[in-house]
Amino acid sequence: MTLQQLHERLLSWATAEPRKDDVLAARHAHFGGYGEPHEEDRTYEVRLNGMLDFYLYEWRSPGGQTSIERFLEAEGPSLSAEDVAQYQDLAKNVHGLFEVRKIKEGQIRVRDVFGGGDYDVTERRQVAGLEKGDVLEARLLPFDGTLFFSGAFLYHPREARKAILSEVKRLKKAAGKGGTPDIPAFLALLSRMALKLERYRNVRLEAIYDFSPDTRTMTPPGGLRPLGPR
Structure with missing residues (x-):
């Protein structure tokens, strides 16, 4: 199978009716951190793809398995040895x-x-x-x-590069030698910042990509309204 065919078969199995509750649970978990996109957002499709990737490769069922692990367990006997190996590689993304x-x-x-x-x-x-x-x-x-x-x-945005990389450096230093920063939490924070920048065109970029402790999780003041995609 091609990469696209592998993805489509995995996604079809993972989103079938018996697993609809799993999709909803993964969606709630992902968008709870990344921000819920709206159809009119410029990055809506990308963010939806990100949620589906999270569901396929990272979210774990109550049994502790990822969706791709459960897929291989259920569908492995009907797959060729080559296809099984390709899915096992995909799980290492x-x-x-x-x-x-x-x-x-x-x-x-x-x-x-x-x-x-x-x-x-x-x-x-x-x-x-x-x-x-x-x-x-x-x-x-x-x-x-x-x-x-x-x-x-x-x-x-390119203008946020310096601030982002400076915060990465701070997080790595704070984790200490041999420690691991909370990378998923930082990715979620950046996603919320990017979505906010997309929606609130009258807010300066520097005010959104602001990593000082007192502003890291703030939302725009209530008086601001989205002005549409950038």
């Missing part, structure tokens, strides 16, 4: 915050800003506006010996 290091035809090199590792991602599409130094949240899917972006990469 990498989700995080990345900085673009190099762009060339058909490939983008990104660096995990927390872990420091570099990844070469196959990307045959021309990604409009993407430049070296850009910061984005993404999920890297292993397939056939290479990596691909899922459909859930979320860009952060």
Whole structure:
């Protein structure tokens, strides 16, 4: 199967009627941290894809398994050995915050800003506006010996790069040697900031991507109203 076919079969199984309650639970958990998108939001589709990725690869059922683990348990006997191996690779996907290091035809090199590792991602599409130094949240899917972006990469504005990387440095220092920062919580915070910037065009970027302790979780004052997509 192709990567798209693997994804579609997994998604079809995971969202079938017997697992509708699981989808709702994962949606509630994900959007509770990332912010609930509206259909008119520019990044609505990307954010919906992010929720589905979370449901497939990270959210755990009451039994403690991820959706892809349950899928392999249920459907594994009907799959070829090659397909099982491909799904097992997909389960090892990498989700995080990345900085673009190099762009060339058909490939983008990104660096995990927390872990420091570099990844070469196959990307045959021309990604409009993407430049070296850009910061984005993404999920890297292993397939056939290479990596691909899922459909859930979320860009952060170039003007916020310095503030974001400074906060990453602070979090790593606060975690101490051998410690691990709460990366999922930071990704959720950044997502809420990006959504707020998208909706509140009359609020300065610096006032939204503000990582000082007293403003980190604040929402815009009640008098502000969304002015539509940026």
